[in-house]
């Protein structure tokens with residue numbers, strides 16, 4: 001699904017003063033693309049992901065995910081939309097320690113009334129692809145950081161989301177593990193024609209990007225524009 005930000009304004013109240021993080025910001029993230037967001041600490045990268053997922057709302061403008069406008073839906077619709085169409089990958093993996101690998105991966109999908117069998121089949125296929133099916137009965141703390149992040153990637157994809165949002169997914173991994181993770185996410189995303197929007201501090205990550213943006217001065221600037229084949233896709 002294409003994601004579009006149209007003339008977004010966003011400010012926060014910072015103990016009495018208004019801090020503007022986006023001002024008339026527009027951007028388009030193409031379907032099937034790996035899109036990287038870079039920028040200094042505090043410029044608003046995580047806030048941007050929150051706006052795209054509808055966890056936070058813009059003061060002005062529109063966020064369109066596919067053909068839906070996420071900021072004008074009711075709260076209930078937005079929650080359901082997010083659960084069905086968006087997967088999340090975090091810097092600190094956020095796996096549930098008392099659940100096994102397989103339980104972690106299938107929990108969210110089962111919340112969404114996906115039949116257990118479907119869910120389990122998808123989980124198996126993805127865990128096999130990332131080389132962790134043999135570890136399905138293990139608990140997260142017995143896995144390495146890179147392995148935990150692979151589990152988190154499977155969890156983000158098991159519901160077959162159209163859009164995957166990742167906030168510094170390699171921030172806690174060494175360079176080698178980071179590379180493995182990037183290769184894995186970008187392959188899965190492209191093969192399944194999903195859109196990945198990923199915040200990263202790693203200059204290395206640019207290699208995997210179809211589109212790249214920097215956040216600075218209350219706006220988003222493309223460094224690597226949408227490939228021309230997709231410009232109208």
Ligand SMILES: Nc1ncnc2c1ncn2[C@@H]1O[C@H](COP(=O)(O)OP(=O)(O)OP(=O)(O)O)[C@@H](O)[C@H]1O
Nearest residue numbers: 012013019021039040041042043044045046047048
């Ligand atoms: N819910 C909120 N209420 C008030 N201020 C907020 C809120 N969320 C973010 N901010 C402020 O908005 C600015 C941008 O924060 P954000 O977390 O998006 O930065 P970031 O680019 O992700 O930084 P980092 O690279 O350190 O993770 C910060 O000044 C932050 O304090």
Ligand SMILES: [Mg+2]
Nearest residue numbers: 045046047167
């Ligand atoms: Mg952040």
